[in-house]
Amino acid sequence: MTPPPPLGRPRNKDGPAFDPALDDTALAAARDALARGRWADARQLLARTGDDWDRRGHRLVALGRPPTAAAWAREWQLAEPDSPDAAALLAFATVFRALGGKDAPDAARALCLAAGRMAPRDPTPWLGALVLARRTGTDDERVRAFDQVRARHRDHHHAHHLMAACLAEHQDGDRDDPLHEVYDFAAWAAEQAPADSPLAVLPVVAHAERYRVLARAGLEPGDPARSGHWRTRRARQVMKSAFDWWLEWDVDEDAADxxxxxxxxxxxxxxxxxxxxxxxxxxxxxxxxxxxxxxxxxxxxxxxxxxxxxxxxxxxxxxxxxxxxxx
Structure with a gap:
């Protein structure tokens, strides 16, 4: 699915900067209100989101990113100490502070676990733990966080993309490995997903993530659009993945007719x-x-x-x- 257009179009030398809220106008409004200390808007937004786990994860990621989010989430939690939404927002805000070097990863991890205990069915606190573990944790911590998300929502979109990125970042040697573990993971996830799931395209995402890692390591051109290599071998790999999993995926004789x-x-x-x-x-x-x-x-x-x-x-x-x- 093509990403929606950004709400704002600030440009820099690296290209357009996308608004993390994407086309979720209610989320953008609640995030802007939170930056001014009006956490009631975020409270109402998360209450309306309910157990739409993919949307809840996206909204908490976007709400937790701004630098002031932790302070206002803490104020909300003081006012409503039993609120799982306040606990989850504080956990995400602290995760992003830890990733920016402003809080200890252990503190952020503890808040994710605390939020998870307040809402045992909610995969979102474990998504926060996975966001944190991608940069600060071990392989075991990343796998555990992913497994906890999947145990609560087996088709969680963001968690699968994060795990693909984590696996793609494992680089051994000085070339791409066609049997790299990220390709196996993406194929497995696509096979397990239901017939209308966007996870069908995860094998294509795996190729894109591997290209990002290889380009960063200097093993692929930094600008694939200008590379004949991208338009031939790599392009065929990506397109074949798209054909195999987006088109041929889960077609059977009876249902097809x-x-x-x-x-x-x-x-x-x-x-x-x-x-x-x-x-x-x-x-x-x-x-x-x-x-x-x-x-x-x-x-x-x-x-x-x-x-x-x-x-x-x-x-x-x-x-x-x-x-x-x-x-």
């Missing part, structure tokens, strides 16, 4: 089978593509992408002729 539901985002719709057919064309699996095109019928359209050196139109026409001949 079921009547389409208007407005459905399910990957078994005919349009997604059409994408899958074209992915197979680009991989040279013409017979499989022809079989899919036969099932899809007149819905099939020319491919919206291509690999370097391949003519998607010619491949499509050849498979279409084979499909019609087989029929």
């Amino acid at each position: 079921a009547p389409d539901t208007a407005g459905s985002s399910h990957p078994r719709r005919k349009v997604d089978l059409n994408f899958l057919a074209h992915a197979k064309l680009h991989e040279g699996r013409t017979a499989e593509a022809a079989a899919l095109l036969t099932r899809i019928g007149p819905h099939a359209t020319p491919a919206p992408w291509s690999y370097p050196g391949q003519d998607p139109g010619a491949a499509f026409r050849a498979a279409r002729r084979a499909a019609l001949g087989a029929g």
Whole structure:
């Protein structure tokens, strides 16, 4: 899914700076009010969020980032010492202070654990512990925090992305390893996720995270957009991951032939089978593509992408002729 546009567009030499609130206007308003000491707005926002765990995690991350968040979260907790929301906000604010060198990591970790005890079903305090452990903890601490998040919400979007980043940062040797553990983790997570989960794209994220690490180590060009290397080998790796997990993911014969539901985002719709057919064309699996095109019928359209050196139109026409001949 394409990220939403930033609320503000400050620019610097490194490119645009995105607002952590993204397009959540209610969150941006509560964060700005919190900066002025009005913690009641954050209180109302978190109460409305309820147990939408992915949204709650995003909102607490954004609310906890500003430098003044800890002071106002502490004031809120003094007023409402039994509030799990106040405890969670103070934990996140202290995590970010610890990452900035202004508080001890042990203090931030203790606050995350305390917030977790106040709301045992909530994965969000453990998300705070994972944010902290990524920079200050051991591998065991990172895995434990991730496991605790997943035990409470197994498809937690942010936690899976954080864990992919943590694993991608393990660098042995002076080159990329196609069997790197981050790729196995991303494939496993995508397999485990339900059929409409955004975690299907995690294998693509794994490639992007590995590229970030390799570029930082000087093992890949710093600007992939200007690199022919990116547009060939690395681009094919990323696109193949997208084909394998976004398009081919969890398609079975019975569900694929079921009547389409208007407005459905399910990957078994005919349009997604059409994408899958074209992915197979680009991989040279013409017979499989022809079989899919036969099932899809007149819905099939020319491919919206291509690999370097391949003519998607010619491949499509050849498979279409084979499909019609087989029929």
